[in-house]
Amino acid sequence: MTAQSDSVQAHPVKNHTVQTYSPREFHRQAHDALENPQIRANFRKAMDGLMGKRREVFSDWDLETLRELGANIRQRALAKLPDLLEQLEANCEANGIRVHWAEDGEQACRLIRELCEARGAKSVIKGKSMVSEEMHLNEHLQAAGIDALESDLGEYLVQLNQQTPSHIIMPAIHLNTDEISEIMHNKTGTERTRDVDYMTAAARQQLRERFMAADVGVSGVNFAVAETGTLCLVENEGNGRMTTSVPPVHIAVTGIEKVVEQVRDVPPLFALLSRSATGQHVTTYFNMISGPRKTAEHDGPEEVHLVLVDNGRSSIYQDDELIETLRCIRCGACMNHCPVYTRVGGHTYGTTYPGPIGSILMPHLLGLEDTKDLPSASSLCGACGEVCPVKIPIPDLLVRLRREAVGEGRGNVRGAGVKRSKKEVAAWKGFQWLATHPSAWRGGTAVAGKLRALTPSRLGPWTEYRTAPKPAKVSLHALVKRHRAESRPSDSPAGTEETRS
């Protein structure tokens, strides 16, 4: 073997420190991203491509009907969630899949580590799993001396580059070909190139060796079917199938909300997921995992485990509005269509799930203390809600969380009220007073019009990029009065004068 495999052995996954971002630093991180032309160009190009593909692939579908179906399937599953989870557990166990429950990420990490340790595992190969990112599984395993390697190509690159994913479907979307070439050259010794096929083949070879040597495979789950105890895994690279079938142990980890009632619920959700996510009619692989290797079978893992993680999800479950967040099937279409995400990229959000879905989900996982700037990081343009395949009313939920952040919601989100400031409350109270006292309002607009020459030409950040708006000389109220006076002598267009207000 060549120097290339030596450098794979010296993989930075050992002792790596991951470049971290924090939701508390949204403003600074947004500033940095906006100043970075490479980030701007990479995201713009990628998001334009993804939006175009999605539009194209849905063009001959009755999308609204399909979305309605998807939303209903997910909502029904959530309505029956406790029962379905019990049913899932029973049917998985009957299939030979051991089911474990974790209240939070820490407990889930511990469970997985213990399962690894019970097998004396030193090496874990991972399929793509956002839940594992959410609970920082790699760091946890590493601290216990267990090497965890990402096998999804994007995740692999991100891990090589000591970063976290910037997108839930395309983790390395912030990188362009040249950057990827440089990372692979530096970390694995491949030649610098723009030949994507060469790089893919190199990564494939590097990963193949690790698949064969891995003691445990860890994957996520897209849909867990309660009726049959089946775990569905959607992927394009075959790494998911390798992860779940080559190592002697497969541990699937997923959020409790991923359960669906019946097998027949899966095709519509899969149709929505693949099209919404990557604009594909169908993904290259669709795995249905229904248990460990049976006696007559030649391959497959000896043990299969399912770890069901709550990690803040059940706190939303009781709220008839917030529960809609849990319908999400993690397609990423909301971020692909978000004008804010497109400008600042995924890392800016500083959370596992970026973009619109992250802004409505992360406050429940982390609390509003850390995430208070996320629900406001949206112009409420509605593009996310428009494309969501399961019709999550994301803009409404953003507004709901803004209410919670300023202490005007139901108070059932962790950190509720954290953003309430006396200054802002006073400003809105002032606005309220003026807008509920019509004569004061009219007086105010009249004065503003008279003093328009005194309007400051600098209005904070607004005027760094735009001219300041000037109040009109005469308000609409006054213009209407004038208009009435002018038209009164002659015939009015219709109706009678006395009914005029």
Place this chain on the structure above:
Amino acid sequence: MTPVKLYPPRPEKVYLFGTCLIDMFYPEAGLDAMRLLEREGIEVHFPEDQTCCGQPAYTSGYQSEARAVATAQLGLFPEPWPIIVPSGSCGGMMRTHYPQLFAGTEQEALATEVSGRIYELTEFLVHVCHLRLDDRGQPEKVAMHTSCSARREMGLAETGPALLKSLGQVELVEQVRAAECCGFGGTFAVRHPEVSAAMVEDKTVAIEQAGAERFVTSDCGCLMNIGGRFEHQQKPVKGEHIASYLWRRTS
């Protein structure tokens, strides 16, 4: 997003809700909306006590303040006439969010009744007035910026462009990513000024590259944002509210 809406026959009388931005910054747009409606033989009532729909407080999370402001508007429309709003944003607030805002309160029934009578101006001109326009203006290349609330909350992506297309001398040019937000978003532009600036920058570039001499919009928030950006860069592209543009070219 909006279910199919059935439109009434042309009424004799309507209310005009002018919106606070028009009242204060673009009053001519409100007056021109009134003139357009009056020219169609409709008597326009402008309740004098109107102020603001309450949206700025609502989207900032200040629910009780928003509700208080909205409450002050609810009683201004006692007759069963359509309420015309020359803004997709305020119209969306009143049509879509008022029922939610008042859910479970004493005013819920009234709010729902009022919300059912809300029409955005271009929607009303196209679907109720079946407006025919006689263009007397000079030939001009114009881009339409439909606000996100008009487009998505009210489902009115087509009405503004339809009116502009009916002007004989106007060439409607399509900017790239026409459906993308201009970055205004009410208090968003203040809370996240840099992101908002990046968005409006792209919007002005798109409008300019489409070869537009002017952009027309049905929302004064977008007008203030996009127009303010053009002006800041001392670019010749001017913005105008669609009511003013239609009135100016056909009167």
